[in-house]
Amino acid sequence: MSILPDAETFRRLADGSLRGPAPTALRAALALLAAPYGLAAAARNAFYDCGLLPRHAAPIPVISVGNLTLGGTGKTPLVAWVARLLAAEGHRPAVVSRGYAARPGDVSDEALELAILVPGVPHVADRDRVRGVSAAAARGADVAILDDGFQHRRLRRTLDIVAIDASDPFGCGQLFPRGLLRESPSGLARAHAVVLTRADGLTNPQRAEIHDSVVRARRGRPASIWLATAHRPVATRTATGRVEPLAALAGRRTAGFCGIGNPAAFRDTLATCGLDVIGFRAYADHHAYSPADCAAIATWAKGLGVERIVTTLKDLVKIRRDELGGLPLVALEVAIEPLGDPKPLVAMIAAAARGESRA
Numbered sequence: 113m114s115i116l117p118d119a120e121t122f123r124r125l126a127d128g129s130l131r132g133p134a135p136t137a138l139r140a141a142l143a144l145l146a147a148p149y150g151l152a153a154a155a156r157n158a159f160y161d162c163g164l165l166p167r168h169a170a171p172i173p174v175i176s177v178g179n180l181t182l183g184g185t186g187k188t189p190l191v192a193w194v195a196r197l198l199a200a201e202g203h204r205p206a207v208v209s210r211g212y213a214a215r216p217g218d219v220s221d222e223a224l225e226l227a228i229l230v231p232g233v234p235h236v237a238d239r240d241r242v243r244g245v246s247a248a249a250a251r252g253a254d255v256a257i258l259d260d261g262f263q264h265r266r267l268r269r270t271l272d273i274v275a276i277d278a279s280d281p282f283g284c285g286q287l288f289p290r291g292l293l294r295e296s297p298s299g300l301a302r303a304h305a306v307v308l309t310r311a312d313g314l315t316n317p318q319r320a321e322i323h324d325s326v327v328r329a330r331r332g333r334p335a336s337i338w339l340a341t342a343h344r345p346v347a348t349r350t351a352t353g354r355v356e357p358l359a360a361l362a363g364r365r366t367a368g369f370c371g372i373g374n375p376a377a378f379r380d381t382l383a384t385c386g387l388d389v390i391g392f393r394a395y396a397d398h399h400a401y402s403p404a405d406c407a408a409i410a411t412w413a414k415g416l417g418v419e420r421i422v423t424t425l426k427d428l429v430k431i432r433r434d435e436l437g438g439l440p441l442v443a444l445e446v447a448i449e450p451l452g453d454p455k456p457l458v459a460m461i462a463a464a465a466r467g468e469s470r471a
Contacts, residue, residue: 119184120375120394126284126291139290146290153287153295160265167268168242170256171249173467174269178262180300181283181292183373183397185275186309186343186448188222188426191259192229193448194273194461198255199233203465206253208244209260211237221398222259224429228349229445241267255465262303263294271464273457274303278311278340279377281322297329305337305457310377312342312451337460340451343377345385348442349425350434356442361422362386367413367439370424371399378424381444390416401431410437 124130125138159165177194179185191207198205207230211220223235234251238244241264245256258264262274276282283292300306306326311319319340327334348356366387370378375394382389393412399405413421413436420440423431428443435441450457 119371119373119397123280123284123292123374123376126286127280128284142290143286146287149289150287150296157265157295157299165265168266169268170242170245172245172253173255173271173464174245174258174261174267175255175271175273175461175464176258176261176264176269177273177275178258178260178264179275180262180294180297181277181280182288182294183292184280184377185277185374186377186446187260187275188225189229189343189446189448190273190275190307190309190341191257192226194257195226195230195233197458197461198257198465199230201462201465204252204254205257205465206234206236206248206251206255207257207259208236208238208241208248209258210239210241221426221430225425226259228425228429262299270467270469271305271460272303273305273307274300275307275309276322276326277374277377278308278314278319278322279374279380281308281325297325298331300326300329300335301331301333303330303335305339305460306335307457308338308340309448310343311340313380337457339454339457342449342451343381343446344449345381345444346447347445348422349428349445350440350442351428351432352434354434355445358385361420361442363388364420365390365416365418366420366422367391367393367409367416367418368422369393369395369409370427371395371397371401372424372426373397378444381446382422385444387422390418399427399430401427406431406433406436410439413437413439 125135177187177191179187195205207226220237223237226235236244236248248256282297287293323338345358366389368382368389379392421436423443425443433441
């Protein structure tokens, strides 16, 4: 459960833009909590590195796609990109995740989103990822994509891909809960490939600065693969599956909302689509929308005089409605677009799927 109303408020607190006596005091308190968290994370990694904690082999190759920070790095489109690539090469990939925030007997919002982005690729959700990969193999998968697996050291993997968000590469520079870092940036030394997401908003010197920071975090060693990418909106979708071109949104008075880890990034994406965004609301990451929430969004949007409401696929799959209060509700479908040459990463993924370990 989030300690703050929404992810955007947490980011503003963490990066220092939320000012005043109360935020300052809260930052100091969170810094005290971050110290033992950081020690525990470092000790855990050290125990795995020296073999004091066991790591389990998988029956099929495992390609991990993960983060250094909490949420919002654009990881799901990257998982979908890897899954499409493997399927196109004739493999039988399966996505394995923890199933975060799924209700008992239900599936997670990421699983529902991936079912839209990569139909036909099975998804296995299990808190025990070792068991989950074994289940995927038993169902016929010949390679597992471990969704959000960078910190899941218990399972051996063939390849580690880490997504870093260009808008906030290192989680406000602080460990959770003072910031958004799950572990020290030095953990990037374990990564075989680093993918810089949403990099189209940066200049080449800015991208180079982030790359240099990654090299420093890796104790002076460049990542085997470094690829800058953009998140490109490609279409809109309704809950019932109707797909429309982005041109249908151009110039329309629109209200936007989301419950994701980086709401500011989605708001920026809306601005690139030519929408006339009149209002925007952010909810906590993985927010479960109640009927009251949907009614409140509809009332708010009607009060703005908009023509439609736009959200993310991750949010739409939980609401499962084509309209709110009579206003059309659509989601943006976003895809990864490499800004550099993707062939080295593609070759690395293909080798991993054949079982050629990078570890």
